[in-house]
Amino acid sequence: MELQAIYVQILALVLFSIGILTAISRRNMFFVLMGVELALNAVNLSFIGFSKTFAGDLSVAGQIVPLFTIAVAAAEACVGLAMVILIFRNQESVDTDNYSGMKG
Amino acid sequence: MLALVYFIILAVIAVGAALCVLLSKHPLYGALSLIVSMLSLAGIYGLLGSPFIGVVQVMVYAGAIMMLLTFVIMVLNSAKDGNTPRFDKVSLFVFPAVIALAGLLGFALVSVPFGFNAEAVRGSVAFTSSTLFNVEEGSRGYFILFEAIGVLLLSAMAAAILMAKRRIGYTASEKEEN
Amino acid sequence: MTNLPLWLIPLFPLIGTIALAAISLASSGSKKGPSEGLTGGLAVLFPALAFVAVVAFAANMPVEGIQQTLCNWMDIGSFRADIGFLFDPLSRIMLLFVTGIGTLIAIYSLGYMHGDRGFARFFAYINLFLFSMIVLVLSDSLLLTFLGWEGVGLCSYLLIGFWNADLNNCKAANKAFIVNRVGDIGFILGMLCLAMVSGDLLNYAGLNAFLKDAANVEVIKLLLPIFSLAGILFFVGCTGKSAQIPLLTWLPDAMAGPTPVSALIHAATMVTSGVYLMARLSNLFVLIPGVMTIVVFVGLLTAFWAAIAGLFQNDIKKVLAYSTISQLGYMFMAAGVAAFDASIFHVFTHAFFKAALFLGAGAVIHSLAGEQDMRRMGGLLKKTPVTACVMIFAFFAIIGFPGFAGFWSKDLILERLYTFGDVGPIYYGIALLTAIITAIYMGRLIILTFFGKFRGGEELEKHVHEAPASMLVPMVVLAVGAVFSGYMWADMLGMTCFRDMLAPVVGSAQEAFRAAEVHVNPMMLACLGTAAAVIGMVIAWIAYGGNKHIPAPRVAYPSDGVQATTWTLFFDYVHAIFILLVNVLAWIVDKCVNQLVMFVQWIIGAIAVLLGDFASGFQVRKVRLQLCLSLVGVVVLTALVFIYGGII
Numbered sequence: 001m002e003l004q005a006i007y008v009q010i011l012a013l014v015l016f017s018i019g020i021l022t023a024i025s026r027r028n029m030f031f032v033l034m035g036v037e038l039a040l041n042a043v044n045l046s047f048i049g050f051s052k053t054f055a056g057d058l059s060v061a062g063q064i065v066p067l068f069t070i071a072v073a074a075a076e077a078c079v080g081l082a083m084v085i086l087i088f089r090n091q092e093s094v095d096t097d098n099y100s101g102m103k104g
Numbered sequence: 105m106l107a108l109v110y111f112i113i114l115a116v117i118a119v120g121a122a123l124c125v126l127l128s129k130h131p132l133y134g135a136l137s138l139i140v141s142m143l144s145l146a147g148i149y150g151l152l153g154s155p156f157i158g159v160v161q162v163m164v165y166a167g168a169i170m171m172l173l174t175f176v177i178m179v180l181n182s183a184k185d186g187n188t189p190r191f192d193k194v195s196l197f198v199f200p201a202v203i204a205l206a207g208l209l210g211f212a213l214v215s216v217p218f219g220f221n222a223e224a225v226r227g228s229v230a231f232t233s234s235t236l237f238n239v240e241e242g243s244r245g246y247f248i249l250f251e252a253i254g255v256l257l258l259s260a261m262a263a264a265i266l267m268a269k270r271r272i273g274y275t276a277s278e279k280e281e282n
Numbered sequence: 283m284t285n286l287p288l289w290l291i292p293l294f295p296l297i298g299t300i301a302l303a304a305i306s307l308a309s310s311g312s313k314k315g316p317s318e319g320l321t322g323g324l325a326v327l328f329p330a331l332a333f334v335a336v337v338a339f340a341a342n343m344p345v346e347g348i349q350q351t352l353c354n355w356m357d358i359g360s361f362r363a364d365i366g367f368l369f370d371p372l373s374r375i376m377l378l379f380v381t382g383i384g385t386l387i388a389i390y391s392l393g394y395m396h397g398d399r400g401f402a403r404f405f406a407y408i409n410l411f412l413f414s415m416i417v418l419v420l421s422d423s424l425l426l427t428f429l430g431w432e433g434v435g436l437c438s439y440l441l442i443g444f445w446n447a448d449l450n451n452c453k454a455a456n457k458a459f460i461v462n463r464v465g466d467i468g469f470i471l472g473m474l475c476l477a478m479v480s481g482d483l484l485n486y487a488g489l490n491a492f493l494k495d496a497a498n499v500e501v502i503k504l505l506l507p508i509f510s511l512a513g514i515l516f517f518v519g520c521t522g523k524s525a526q527i528p529l530l531t532w533l534p535d536a537m538a539g540p541t542p543v544s545a546l547i548h549a550a551t552m553v554t555s556g557v558y559l560m561a562r563l564s565n566l567f568v569l570i571p572g573v574m575t576i577v578v579f580v581g582l583l584t585a586f587w588a589a590i591a592g593l594f595q596n597d598i599k600k601v602l603a604y605s606t607i608s609q610l611g612y613m614f615m616a617a618g619v620a621a622f623d624a625s626i627f628h629v630f631t632h633a634f635f636k637a638a639l640f641l642g643a644g645a646v647i648h649s650l651a652g653e654q655d656m657r658r659m660g661g662l663l664k665k666t667p668v669t670a671c672v673m674i675f676a677f678f679a680i681i682g683f684p685g686f687a688g689f690w691s692k693d694l695i696l697e698r699l700y701t702f703g704d705v706g707p708i709y710y711g712i713a714l715l716t717a718i719i720t721a722i723y724m725g726r727l728i729i730l731t732f733f734g735k736f737r738g739g740e741e742l743e744k745h746v747h748e749a750p751a752s753m754l755v756p757m758v759v760l761a762v763g764a765v766f767s768g769y770m771w772a773d774m775l776g777m778t779c780f781r782d783m784l785a786p787v788v789g790s791a792q793e794a795f796r797a798a799e800v801h802v803n804p805m806m807l808a809c810l811g812t813a814a815a816v817i818g819m820v821i822a823w824i825a826y827g828g829n830k831h832i833p834a835p836r837v838a839y840p841s842d843g844v845q846a847t848t849w850t851l852f853f854d855y856v857h858a859i860f861i862l863l864v865n866v867l868a869w870i871v872d873k874c875v876n877q878l879v880m881f882v883q884w885i886i887g888a889i890a891v892l893l894g895d896f897a898s899g900f901q902v903r904k905v906r907l908q909l910c911l912s913l914v915g916v917v918v919l920t921a922l923v924f925i926y927g928g929i930i
Contacts, residue, residue, distance in 0.1 A: 020913075024906050024909050024910055024913075025906070027906075096905070096906070097905075097906075
């Protein structure tokens with residue numbers, strides 16, 4: 001029994017599903033953010049797992065791109081948390097359902 | 105064989121921590137579980153032969169981003185909000201939908217055979233950083249992307265400060281009133 | 283000296299513009315305005331520096347001219363345009379008098395605009411105008427010329443509406459701008475025509491090389507329809523800028539601007555850029571004789587028509603405006619018979635005497651505290667002798683009195699008209715008639731303004747004073763120019779340095795077009811021309827001289843006879859008919875097409891509303907539920923693709 005590439009992908013899929021579940025089913029704003037981060041991490045993992053199935057240049061690219069994903073995630077977290085603070089100040093609530101300004 | 109054992113251990117920790125995120129009541133617990141999940145993911149990166157990304161994962165994700173999140177959770181004192189239920193009726197729809205998506209993707213993964221390539225480049229710290237910052241003729245030009253990301257981070261920081269400020273020009277108007 | 287870069291010339295006025303604009307903006311808050319000494323100094327310094335630079339270049343210019351490319355402007359695959367400058371004999375002449383007269387008029391404006399709140403703004407505009415005009419003249423491609431062309435149009439607009447507190451000025455500015463747009467569309471389409479053939483043709487050097495290359499004879503024959511179209515379109519552009527039929531109505535209204543502006547832009551420089559363009563494209567125009575005939579006819583008609591209209595004006599500046607249009611008509615006549623050098627020569631002399639006339643009129647208006655109606659002037663010869671002398675010298679120049687500048691250039695044009703083939707004498711006859719009328723209305727202007735008794739009333743009479751020195755000096759300089767500039771090309775005296783200078787640019791085109799030169803006795807034509815001037819003067823003296831009773835203005839001045847002073851000899855009516863037609867068309871479009879579109883719009887709107895109501899039944903306020911639904915949608919779509927290998 002050796003470590004197979006498919007195991008990594010399965011793990012990534014599981015983490016991604018849990019992340020999406022957290023992001024959509026939880027109503028607390030922080031859990032939504034954390035779910036998104038988790039899903040992003042799972043994508044990174046998938047990226048690296050796949051990069052190891054290629055040789056040479058492609059494998060290099062697959063390992064460089066997650067670096068940039070992490071950096072963009074940092075920017076996203078930065079702005080996202082600022083927005084949370086802003087909304088929290090206006091609404092005095094972290095419940096996303098309270099933020100809904102759309103009236104159907 | 106040993107790699108598989110390590111992988112299983114780390115994967116169990118990661119999934120367990122992720123489930124803790126999903127199920128925990130207080131966001132602070134969720135954030136701490138997320139950090140655990142990310143650290144174990146960093147371990148998996150190292151195991152797969154990309155130690156540099158593992159290091160960056162620990163520093164940026166587990167270190168910086170989650171620290172920021174934890175900090176904000178602690179600053180906003182009513183972050184827990186006991187009135188909000190963990191799961192509600194909508195969640196009943198979400199679970200089957202996500203499970204269906206996961207099943208579909210899993211099916212897609214299984215249906216295509218692929219395996220590790222022995223010639224894959226090991227993303228050691230020295231190699232990755234020299235690729236990233238190679239400014240010579242004929243390089244892949246990642247350093248330009250790196251600069252762009254730097255600008256993006258700077259602008260995100262500026263935007264965050266502008267948004268989180270109490271009110272723009274607040275002190276000025278206060279002075280006028282006095 | 284020749285190794286100086288050419289972009290220095292336009293750079294100076296640009297710096298001036300920026301500096302003066304900065305001063306103007308910085309002082310916009312204060313009530314008093316910026317210091318006139320500093321502003322005026324800057325305002326005169328930069329045009330003067332440009333003039334010095336031009337003189338330096340002109341003195342050291344090699345025969346073939348200087349061509350320099352500053353940088354690349356645009357490069358889009360098949361088409362490439364550079365910002366390049368071309369300093370050749372033609373642009374040398376134009377630049378010399380543009381910057382020279384520009385400097386003189388800047389000095390004059392120091393006195394004229396004294397005490398005006400918009401002092402700095404005015405000079406910023408003037409400098410911007412000079413910059414645009416220099417770019418227009420100095421550029422080596424049509425594209426850059428067009429940039430300057432638009433720039434001078436903009437400055438013209440800004441300066442006509444300079445006193446923008448008065449709605450009429452704004453209307454006049456709008457009119458000038460909009461009428462010019464019509465011409466500019468011609469220019470753009472003309473450029474497109476040329477660019478359709480090849481992108482290189484937009485460059486003057488490229489165009490001339492293409493047209494002169496013997497290998498291209500067959501190609502050119504094939505392309506003649508396109509070139510004819512381009513020629514007509516360029517000529518439309520020229521009619522807009524140079525106020526020829528049918529786009530002439532804006533120039534009389536443009537007199538709403540300050541008088542130095544009228545002198546600089548609407549008499550000496552900007553309006554002659556159409557003539558300049560004709561000369562620049564001379565190699566193109568000589569290929570298309572049909573268009574050239576149109577040019578001659580338009581020139582003749584404009585000159586005659588404007589001269590007649592000038593007879594009936596009472597506003598001193600409007601008379602001059604019509605005379606400008608009329609003189610421009612002469613220039614186009616000359617261009618139309620391929621006498622490009624003669625037309626540029628007339629541009630040159632005209633710049634001097636018309637600027638002198640306008641500045642003189644400005645001095646008269648200044649001394650009469652804003653009075654512009656000639657019926658309320660008279661007898662100013664004794665009160666403002668210097669102004670009167672300047673105006674009278676310029677008057678002799680414009681009517682073509684022997685020895686003065688206008689005589690040489692106008693005589694030359696008449697001669698070229700006469701020697702042009704079979705129809706030449708007919709052209710000549712009309713032009714000569716126009717010359718008589720010119721003498722009549724200019725004589726009327728001089729007589730009503732400077733002779734006889736003062737008719738403006740006692741109160742105004744006490745106020746009359748000679749203009750300050752800063753206004754008189756440029757006037758005198760221009761008057762000297764009006765007398766002597768003609769000797770640059772006094773054909774009869776054997777002085778032809780002007781023609782020799784221009785020969786490298788337009789010579790070959792002229793020779794190609796005017797193959798059979800008929801030899802006539804130049805003395806006879808000169809005598810006829812002189813006779814025309816004298817006859818005109820005599821008629822003017824009989825009609826208006828002495829102390830004849832001049833009908834007083836019917837109403838008090840500002841609201842005086844709208845009919846009389848804005849009378850543009852039916853052209854406004856012609857335009858009104860066009861506008862009416864367009865309005866009718868617009869009405870039809872509004873009623874039919876628009877209603878149809880509205881109907882379609884309504885149907886689509888109704889469908890959208892129905893669908894929307896239908897869909898809003900599904901809409902839930904829970905964002906999360908919607909996300910969930912979209913997830914399900916993704917799953918279903920992906921599953922479909924998996925199962926069927928595609929949606930269908």
